[in-house]
Amino acid sequence: MNITDKKVLSFIHSDFEDLEFWYPVLRLTEEGVKVYIAGEKANETYIGKYGVPAVSDIDFNEINPDDYDGLLVPGGWAPDKLRRFPKVLEVVREINRQNKPIGHICHAGWVLISAGIVKGKKVTSTPGIKDDLQNAGATWLDQPVVVDGNIVSSRKPMDLPAYMKAYINLLKE
């Protein structure tokens, strides 16, 4: 399966980190991947931490994890919202069970913690949630990008080039 036939899902909610949401979406689009944006509501405009807008394509309840070849969870404050939706956590668990690439950056690790999928995994994140990841059973590393199986993680916006290089490599496998 060629990468240009692949579909990736990105979650969104208010106060996403503007670059951590947009760089991966635009970068995968450049690669020919079709990216679908899922929010609490479909066709809703969400505003990033700094103010950059983004519009959702579908709502969480419309997601069928079988339809996607990978998942992205943006950073910022959106993860604090996202982890409260049982459907979001169910999607994360199912995409993980299917061993498809899951990318999380900065605070996005919170969503994977609540989905219960980080135990025994090597990850990175903003230092702000290092304790939460460790308490959930992950090994935390201070690197621009960490890949452990199907899970790719980065710390901050300036890691985005390394993050997407690793994510795209995994998606191509």
Added chain:
Amino acid sequence: MNITDKKVLSFIHSDFEDLEFWYPVLRLTEEGVKVYIAGEKANETYIGKYGVPAVSDIDFNEINPDDYDGLLVPGGWAPDKLRRFPKVLEVVREINRQNKPIGHICHAGWVLISAGIVKGKKVTSTPGIKDDLQNAGATWLDQPVVVDGNIVSSRKPMDLPAYMKAYINLLKE
């Protein structure tokens, strides 16, 4: 010369379009290119239209066009500032004379107009400055990306994937 040995200069000023500045900078970094950010002042934090910050590496007067393999001009309101600096226009003209890739997106075409380098060229931009480009002697096309010789142009943030694909292809030549 490998692309990872190349250096690209990006101009910056207040109220740059956040994604139109950051996507190219991060994207070239992902490719292994070293990007230098030049502003009115060095080590100055500039704030994008929506609020995303970016810090300049050098000031305009430090630029030696011979040191760079390409140039990027971001959109937003920054181009309205940038075109007022004689040194900025001199750098645009010299990099163009050396036939190195110049990318401009959205309102960035204003800078190329003031540098006097668009006459007889095919370009695109935000529809807002179509008349200015045509009056300066360019042929304006409504396409996600237009490449004419060493000049690459796009219309808006959602064209960024096509813009950078074309720019990187040119930089690799």
